[in-house]
Amino acid sequence: MACRSWVLGILLVLVGCAGPEVHQGEVTTVVIQPVQEQADIANEPFVLTGRLAVNARQHRFSGGIRWQHTGQSDEIYLFSPLGQIVAEIFRDQTGVRLVTSEPAIYRAQNAEYLTSQVLGWELPLAGMRFWVRGTHFPDTVAEKDLDKNRRTVAIRQDGWQVVYQNYYPAQEGMSVLPRLLEFSRPDVKMRLLVDQWQGETKSGDATGRKLP
Numbered sequence: 001m002a003c004r005s006w007v008l009g010i011l012l013v014l015v016g017c018a019g020p021e022v023h024q025g026e027v028t029t030v031v032i033q034p035v036q037e038q039a040d041i042a043n044e045p046f047v048l049t050g051r052l053a054v055n056a057r058q059h060r061f062s063g064g065i066r067w068q069h070t071g072q073s074d075e076i077y078l079f080s081p082l083g084q085i086v087a088e089i090f091r092d093q094t095g096v097r098l099v100t101s102e103p104a105i106y107r108a109q110n111a112e113y114l115t116s117q118v119l120g121w122e123l124p125l126a127g128m129r130f131w132v133r134g135t136h137f138p139d140t141v142a143e144k145d146l147d148k149n150r151r152t153v154a155i156r157q158d159g160w161q162v163v164y165q166n167y168y169p170a171q172e173g174m175s176v177l178p179r180l181l182e183f184s185r186p187d188v189k190m191r192l193l194v195d196q197w198q199g200e201t202k203s204g205d206a207t208g209r210k211l212p
Helices: 002-014 111-118 125-131
Strands: 022-024 027-032 046-056 060-069 074-079 085-092 095-100 105-108 142-146 152-157 160-167 178-185 188-200 206-210
Touching: 074 125, 085 111, 095 111, 105 111, 111 125, 125 152, 125 160, 125 178
Parallel strands: none
Antiparallel strands: 022 027, 027 142, 046 060, 046 188, 060 074, 074 085, 085 095, 095 105, 142 152, 152 160, 160 178, 178 188, 188 206
16 A cells, blocks of 8 residues: 555656546546746747648638747747748747738737737647647646556646647657647637657757658
8 A cells, every 4th residue: 555655646746736636547637736937848949840720710720830949939830721921920038929921010928819819819829838749838727638658638728628639659769749639719729730840859869750
């Protein structure tokens, strides 16, 4: 019994400040409280290319996406199915700028408000920086479903539900990265298919993974 208690304690430490676990078959649900420290993953750079489909109540989008993230900035390009740039979203410490194809330039303090006003649907950038890598946004309460290998199956946070429908195969020296994700709330649903990840390996070497 003491051994089982020790193992459970280790698992709770691994998922951060987690609440009670609820087991449903092979899925474990944990509630994670906010933390004050900046998560290390926020500073890890990546470049993501893929396809994004958005279905909002009055607006839709379907096309390509290229997203370059660093600890200080995000630069996101949205493309039409024919490859033309539809919008560019740039975030840094001064705020967010959105440039459309007209061209027209819009500015705001956060991407959520700006995309909602200009594109007609909200891009939850604060959370997505973490969700696309299979983890939760550390600043607010999150509920996570984990499979038997402690891999994220779903996240419910800030009114959004994120479902991980597919992952890249595990590779030595590299974290397991999502391949197909769905983000939803009552007024919008988004599906992201990642064609290629580029980032850093645990040894610090640049790497990329591409769908077959």
